[in-house]
Amino acid sequence: MRGEVLEWKSKFGWIKAHSSIDHPLLEKHRGKIYVNVIDLLNRDSLAPGDTCEFQLFSDVSGLGAEECWVLGGDDEDDWSQWNNEGWDFESDWNDWIKEEEDEDWQEGEWPDEEVPEEMKIDL
Numbered sequence: 001m002r003g004e005v006l007e008w009k010s011k012f013g014w015i016k017a018h019s020s021i022d023h024p025l026l027e028k029h030r031g032k033i034y035v036n037v038i039d040l041l042n043r044d045s046l047a048p049g050d051t052c053e054f055q056l057f058s059d060v061s062g063l064g065a066e067e068c069w070v071l072g073g074d075d076e077d078d079w080s081q082w083n084n085e086g087w088d089f090e091s092d093w094n095d096w097i098k099e100e101e102d103e104d105w106q107e108g109e110w111p112d113e114e115v116p117e118e119m120k121i122d123l
Contacts, residue, residue, distance in 0.1 A: 003033065003065070005050040011037045013046050015054070015065050028062035035065040043070050 003015040014032040033056065037045065046052070051072055054065035 001056050001065075002051065002053050002071075005035075005046045005048055005052065006032060007048060008046040010045075015052065015068075017056075021056070021063070023058060023063060025058050025062045033063045033065050034061065035068055039064075039066040039068050041067060041069045046070065 001017055001019065001021075003017040005013055006016050007014045013035050014029070015035055016031065017033060033054075035046070035052075035054070039054070040046065046068075050070050052065075052068050052070045054068040057064050057066055
């Protein structure tokens with residue numbers, strides 16, 4: 001869905017959809033769609049007048065925008081403002097610790113006897 005940013009208040013704001021929406025919660029905030037900074041994909045803030053694409057969702061508070069991508073401007077393909085908070089790209093998938101009744105798996109461990117032969121790799 002596409003819409004225009006109406007207001008931005010540091011960490012959240014409101015969007016007006018470009019197309020009509022048929023949903024019982026639409027009028028809960030006078031037709032405005034809530035967006036939070038954590039739902040921005042290619043920016044760390046918005047400004048009134050920005051055009052964005054987003055996925056529409058609803059909850060008890062009303063309608064919201066998630067996976068929000070700002071369109072246009074010089075930075076449409078500029079990922080320099082990418083906000084990756086909450087993601088840890090430096091850790092590997094097997095760095096987490098799994099505890100079981102008989103055995104603890106520690107970082108980097110993989111018990112050879114439990115790895116199927118077809119999944120083993122010679123390094």
